[in-house]
Amino acid sequence: MSNSLDPLLTAEGWAAEGRAVAIATVMETWGSAPRPVGSHLVIDGEGNFEGSVSGGCVEGAVITEALEVLQGGQPKMLDFGVADETAWRVGLSCGGRIRVYVERLG
């Protein structure tokens, strides 16, 4: 686990530097989802991020939501999938559905 690309180690390091940190976690998947349940994307208050919750399809949308969670403090559950027009636009084109939980660290 010496990997500098480990999102949870990155989050701990960012917090130690006093940066605001949001953690996004894949909590459910249906069909063909690129990243398994439990995968993390961590985001700081500047929009820097590490990790992934999809194959790059919905990360942009998750980062935008994460910045709001950092402002407001309340966790959010986000749904992305083929049934959802917005999700199509942000492009989970693999045909799966995922639920992503976004929370503030601390």
Add this chain to the structure above:
Amino acid sequence: MDLASLRRLNAARSARRAAVLVTDIAGGRSEVLEEGDTLPPHLADAVRAAFLSGKSGLVETEKGSLFLNVHLPPPRIVAIGAVHITQALARLAGVVGFDLTIIDPRTAFATAERFEGVDLVADWPEDVLSERPLDSYTALAAVTHDPKIDDFALAEALRRGCFYVGALGSRKTHAKRVERLVAMGLTTNEIARIRAPIGLDIGASSPQEIALAILAEIVEAFRRRSLSGADA
């Protein structure tokens, strides 16, 4: 997630201890439970199942909807013998994503030149494994052919519950090995866990092919173990 939980989780992961992060979806509170901890009654069955299967997911409990994120230590390989087979294994293991340590007290074999960039320890398994113990997330492959070097490591791997234990040698060689391990106090049930002859039967001939057969057998042992855990 609170910072204390994140720190505890990362510490458990660094120390190769299995841990579950429990998040209360409604309230946002989180808690870390490690393998061996006393488990809260409403969660005990779900957490035990998660440790066995390695599968994360949402569970409904009397205290609401909880997300269990399981972190099992990444599986690693310890190979006894700095030989031609493990030179190839060192290359293949990295590609598949296993950390590898090679132990061999014979300094003529265990040279940095032959094993560039490999975690190589030129010392007796007795000494190395007391400082760096085997665990249930480790595969042990003993390939020196020399009982003085292999036997202790094999016995230790069985005692520590390594998810894979393999030993190089013909059936005849293995029969003698079984006798020695019985004399060392291991039961026939324990000894039966040793995969010998080592490696999936793909007709491997060269050292490189044998390394591939061993690695494939290790992957099978790990993946099948996780499936059988899910059924339990």
